[in-house]
Amino acid sequence: MNKTRPIAVFAAGVAAAALLSACGGGDESGSSGSGPGYNAGVNEVVNKSDKKGGTLKLASSDDWDSPDPGDTYYAFSQAFARLYGRGLTTFKPAAGKESLEVVPDLATDLGTPSEGGKTWTYKLRTGVKFDDGTTVTSKDVKYAVERSNYTKELQLGPKYFKQYLVDNKPAYKGPYDDKSDEGLKSIETPDDQTIVFHLNTPFSEFDYLVAMSQTMPVPKAKDTGLKYANSIVSSGPYKVDNYTRGKSMTLSRNTHWNQSTDPLRKALPDKIEVQLKQNADDIDQRLLAGTLDMDISGVGVQAGTQPKVLADNQKPYVDNPVQGFLRFMSLNVHVKPLDNVHCRIAVQYATDKVAAQTAYGGPLAGGDVATTVLPPTVDGYTKFDLYPQKQAEGGNGLDDATLAKAKEELKACGQPNGFSTKISARSDRPKEVAMAQAIQQSLAKVGIKVDIVQWPAGDYFNKYVGVPDYVHKHGVGMMIMAWAADWPTGYGFLAQIVHGDAIKPSGGTNLAELDDPAINKGLDDAIANTDKAARTKAYGEIDKMVMQSAAEVPLIYAKALMYRPKRVTNVGITYSYGGMYDYLNMGVE
Numbered sequence: 001m002n003k004t005r006p007i008a009v010f011a012a013g014v015a016a017a018a019l020l021s022a023c024g025g026g027d028e029s030g031s032s033g034s035g036p037g038y039n040a041g042v043n044e045v046v047n048k049s050d051k052k053g054g055t056l057k058l059a060s061s062d063d064w065d066s067p068d069p070g071d072t073y074y075a076f077s078q079a080f081a082r083l084y085g086r087g088l089t090t091f092k093p094a095a096g097k098e099s100l101e102v103v104p105d106l107a108t109d110l111g112t113p114s115e116g117g118k119t120w121t122y123k124l125r126t127g128v129k130f131d132d133g134t135t136v137t138s139k140d141v142k143y144a145v146e147r148s149n150y151t152k153e154l155q156l157g158p159k160y161f162k163q164y165l166v167d168n169k170p171a172y173k174g175p176y177d178d179k180s181d182e183g184l185k186s187i188e189t190p191d192d193q194t195i196v197f198h199l200n201t202p203f204s205e206f207d208y209l210v211a212m213s214q215t216m217p218v219p220k221a222k223d224t225g226l227k228y229a230n231s232i233v234s235s236g237p238y239k240v241d242n243y244t245r246g247k248s249m250t251l252s253r254n255t256h257w258n259q260s261t262d263p264l265r266k267a268l269p270d271k272i273e274v275q276l277k278q279n280a281d282d283i284d285q286r287l288l289a290g291t292l293d294m295d296i297s298g299v300g301v302q303a304g305t306q307p308k309v310l311a312d313n314q315k316p317y318v319d320n321p322v323q324g325f326l327r328f329m330s331l332n333v334h335v336k337p338l339d340n341v342h343c344r345i346a347v348q349y350a351t352d353k354v355a356a357q358t359a360y361g362g363p364l365a366g367g368d369v370a371t372t373v374l375p376p377t378v379d380g381y382t383k384f385d386l387y388p389q390k391q392a393e394g395g396n397g398l399d400d401a402t403l404a405k406a407k408e409e410l411k412a413c414g415q416p417n418g419f420s421t422k423i424s425a426r427s428d429r430p431k432e433v434a435m436a437q438a439i440q441q442s443l444a445k446v447g448i449k450v451d452i453v454q455w456p457a458g459d460y461f462n463k464y465v466g467v468p469d470y471v472h473k474h475g476v477g478m479m480i481m482a483w484a485a486d487w488p489t490g491y492g493f494l495a496q497i498v499h500g501d502a503i504k505p506s507g508g509t510n511l512a513e514l515d516d517p518a519i520n521k522g523l524d525d526a527i528a529n530t531d532k533a534a535r536t537k538a539y540g541e542i543d544k545m546v547m548q549s550a551a552e553v554p555l556i557y558a559k560a561l562m563y564r565p566k567r568v569t570n571v572g573i574t575y576s577y578g579g580m581y582d583y584l585n586m587g588v589e
Helices: 012-021 075-081 138-149 160-164 225-230 280-289 303-309 341-350 353-360 400-412 430-444 457-464 468-474 490-498 517-528 532-549
Strands: 055-059 089-091 102-104 112-114 119-123 187-191 194-198 238-244 248-253 271-275 322-331 367-369 420-426 449-455 478-483 552-559
Touching: 138 160, 138 187, 138 194, 280 303, 303 430, 322 341, 322 367, 322 430, 341 400, 341 430, 353 367, 353 430, 353 552, 420 430, 420 457, 430 449, 430 478, 449 457, 457 468, 490 517, 490 532, 517 532, 532 552
Parallel strands: 055 271, 420 449, 420 478
Antiparallel strands: 089 102, 112 119, 119 194, 187 194, 238 248, 248 271, 322 478, 322 552, 367 552
């Protein structure tokens, strides 16, 4: 989940982080291999090529939430969808700070704002065709936004458009229930090449919003609701030949795609294959053996593989970016006794973050210990720590003073002897499960007993942690997740995890179910403000309010050891999608 803004700006924090993580980027000192160099792909695209042909072979330890561009939210899914879909804007296929630049894609240019940022107009490129040969029009983009935001069936993506577009009177029921041809009146399509969005309040970062996959066009006649994931109509250089949930996806060329309409994509491989639900350690071994080209989920190699990729002969093929993800634990404010702020503060003090960091891979492959919700890579980050911890001498967990603070808070919330709850992690992500185990052990020292529950990544949000009824009924008080910005500003990072409007019946990402009027108003006021400096300042203040609620426990600002096999071309880290490799122009030698 991740993106940028109307002018070609970039988050200064990301640039700094990228440079820090790439100290000596491209420098092969200490390595005897012949690759481009350790961290070479952090700030530059390496192994550049325009060679067409071959098959790009990818794998994932689980599945998409959905590959339907209108019903997906994972960062890797948003990035991958650009192979078969084109949004109004997207992020520049580049590495480092350049990857944060929002650029026109299906649109000829960035949006033209009017009415102080309440109206945004885009012109579409001519000659863009779907894989069935029909021409893409503005009506297809309008329909894509309507189906992704106004239907009860598609719940996995965010609902920004529904929140900010002027609604019909009476309220628009969505394309599956409203049979009128007009649809949502606040999206106008005066001709086939023009689309106009009318908002209920100024939205200063709208060019970032339309970079999300929800603006990838969908022809109304071809929409099959939840079944569309198996019959996606392509507007990009590749079409989806087959998608079998839990098994595989295969892509081949969209013969109706024309390079002259698309200045961003190289479309190098003849085929792209994705194998799903593969063992994470096995994925690593196949990457090292050269029989697999990339782990599509972008989480980096597993703990057991880390020493192997850091060996002299492999290190030149490794990148260690500061990813832009926050790994954190949400505390649900409706699951007792975590409905009491003092119980939540007790968890803040008693969660040994160094142990969690170590479990995920340490400072190199896990990341730096986090104390804020906003990571340093996002505009608005300020450094503070409301719940400071100290480690005991000898490295045996938290010191007595830190644990004493946790026990004081337990008394204040009426649970002097601790309490019991559940903590969740994604079953196909071994490092996340290890992190849950480390947290379980540290909380036990103050009497907080937690049982670990595990679910696969593909179902994690839409069936379990993102379903409030399930969470309440089963007493899942603590949920581990990772988050990258939808676009790298405080609003793009915070809105879908802390704003009350992000709470949904399923597929939600505000796992804590925070609905604080001051936080909601702070975000609403900030995004309406055309003064970038004022917005940035406000985001830092909102971060402090979120931490005062104690509903989110920041664990680590993510880093990862990423491996790029020798035969893969055009490999670089995109910060717009959380600091993973950009698949858009990848090829194979």
